[in-house]
Amino acid sequence: MKKKLLLILLFITAAAVLFASPGKEATGAAGGPRTVASRADAPKAEPITPRDFPKALLPGVDQVGAVPLKKYKIAFSNGDMGNVWRRTFWEDMDAYSQEYKKRFGIDFIVANAGNNTTKQLQDVQSLLAQKPDILILSPNEAGPLNVVVELCEKAGVPLMTIDRGLDIPPGTGKYITAIQIDGYRSGIANGAALVEALTKKYGSPKGLVAEIPGILGSSPAITLSQGIRRVLREYPDIKIVTVRPGEYDREKSFKAAQDILTVNKKGTLDAILCASEDAAMAALEAIKSAGRDELLGWIFSVDTTIEVLEEIEKGEIAQASEEPPYFGMIAFEYAIQYLNGNDVPAIVPLPQRTFFLDTSAHTAKLKETIDAGKKADMLFAPASTGGFDIFAVSADMLSKFYPKPYWEQPASYLEEIKPYTEWPDYLK
Numbered sequence: 001m002k003k004k005l006l007l008i009l010l011f012i013t014a015a016a017v018l019f020a021s022p023g024k025e026a027t028g029a030a031g032g033p034r035t036v037a038s039r040a041d042a043p044k045a046e047p048i049t050p051r052d053f054p055k056a057l058l059p060g061v062d063q064v065g066a067v068p069l070k071k072y073k074i075a076f077s078n079g080d081m082g083n084v085w086r087r088t089f090w091e092d093m094d095a096y097s098q099e100y101k102k103r104f105g106i107d108f109i110v111a112n113a114g115n116n117t118t119k120q121l122q123d124v125q126s127l128l129a130q131k132p133d134i135l136i137l138s139p140n141e142a143g144p145l146n147v148v149v150e151l152c153e154k155a156g157v158p159l160m161t162i163d164r165g166l167d168i169p170p171g172t173g174k175y176i177t178a179i180q181i182d183g184y185r186s187g188i189a190n191g192a193a194l195v196e197a198l199t200k201k202y203g204s205p206k207g208l209v210a211e212i213p214g215i216l217g218s219s220p221a222i223t224l225s226q227g228i229r230r231v232l233r234e235y236p237d238i239k240i241v242t243v244r245p246g247e248y249d250r251e252k253s254f255k256a257a258q259d260i261l262t263v264n265k266k267g268t269l270d271a272i273l274c275a276s277e278d279a280a281m282a283a284l285e286a287i288k289s290a291g292r293d294e295l296l297g298w299i300f301s302v303d304t305t306i307e308v309l310e311e312i313e314k315g316e317i318a319q320a321s322e323e324p325p326y327f328g329m330i331a332f333e334y335a336i337q338y339l340n341g342n343d344v345p346a347i348v349p350l351p352q353r354t355f356f357l358d359t360s361a362h363t364a365k366l367k368e369t370i371d372a373g374k375k376a377d378m379l380f381a382p383a384s385t386g387g388f389d390i391f392a393v394s395a396d397m398l399s400k401f402y403p404k405p406y407w408e409q410p411a412s413y414l415e416e417i418k419p420y421t422e423w424p425d426y427l428k
Contacts, residue, residue, distance in 0.1 A: 032340075034340075037133075041069070042105055048103065049066065051064055057351055058330065058333065066342075068106060071106060072335075073106075073131070074106060075127040076109070076136045076138075077135065077138070081112060082115050083276065084277065084379060090112065093331065096331075100336075109127060117141045137159060137160070139161065140215075149174070164218055181350050182352065185321075185393070185405070186352065187227015188228075189393045191228040191229075193356055194300050207239075210241060212275060223406070251282075254285060254286055257272065260272065266292060271299070281308065300318050309355060309366060319355065330348065351388055355381070355391055362390060365386075368387075
């Protein structure tokens with residue numbers, strides 16, 4: 001209650017400061033730059049996004065490799081970087097910001113909320129008061145930060161969300177676009193892999209499963225669990241019996257896994273669903289520490305670190321859905337495209353793979369991906385190795401459960417599946 005009251009007070013304060021003198025967007029002729037204040041011309045230089053980057057991975061972009069027309073001011077509010085995924089995400093954004101500053105004179109102002117929604121709202125107030133040309137937001141939570149859309153409307157600053165989204169649909173007003181991983185698709189991939197594995201084990205789809213989800217209220221945690229449950233709804237003999245949130249944190253996930261193993265004695269659990277690489281590695285550690293070898297090879301995860309891929313190669317993790325942290329190039333490409341005067345799609349999905357081993361082609365491509373990642377000193381699977389065609393959800397499962405992205409579905413499609421916090425197995 002105190003947190004909600006403080007958020008309301010912060011919103012009122014922001015309104016008093018920003019609404020009194022909103023920034024006025026200066027828009028040039030068709031195709032001209034969009035700025036909140038007067039900006040100097042950017043120096044001429046080669047684009048940072050390679051012009052030969054596949055257009056299929058940048059939907060809605062006519063000419064890949066946007067070159068800034070002005071020395072734009074770009075603000076970035078980050079929700080948290082409390083795990084290896086979030087730190088890599090932050091570092092990737094920072095690396096691209098430095099390159100844009102060096103090459104084009106882009107002014108990049110940032111704030112990191114440290115997994116604190118109240119602080120993130122304060123950060124947004126401060127950033128908007130500096131009159132940026134665009135605000136890039138990676139929200140800590142969806143619902144409590146919906147007010148950012150109205151703040152941006154009143155300030156005259158376009159809003160782009162990356163990774164995590166808001167509860168308000170993008171593509172209207174100042175909320176121009178959401179660049180995001182399709183967590184729902186990840187859930188479909190995890191659910192499909194689990195069904196296939198349990199069917200192979202028992203001859204029919206049945207089994208008892210535990211789940212270690214992410215941060216309560218965050219859009220990735222909700223959509224991932226909803227995707228899993230959409231698949232499992234069709235297989236009533238596969239039951240999620242215990243849920244313990246890990247909050248994308250390895251230590252918390254380890255404790256969650258320990259509790260899961262305590263509640264579910266040996267022989268009473270078939271698999272553990274994990275919402276992040278930290279949760280997967282923590283679950284693996286807990287399984288080994290407890291001597292629960294029957295669960296080795298029965299971890300289904302999200303986030304494909306090289307560490308996780310190596311465990312898949314060894315057979316100790318069954319499957320992992322890719323949710324890459326590398327947003328820098330795409331976020332800046334779309335921001336510059338928009339600021340230069342071009343329209344951008346309301347939603348931009350990142351390409352994703354689902355890594356698992358059941359064929360020689362999968363084994364070879366997985367090894368290639370691991371080797372390439374190590375050679376480049378990358379923490380996560382490099383996209384350059386490809387395999388998007390073979391590391392994919394089966395066509396049958398996709399057509400049955402996910403014929404088109406969730407943002408193209410009617411609202412009832414998502415509302416049919418309750419968030420995991422409303423299921424009876426939550427903290428059971």
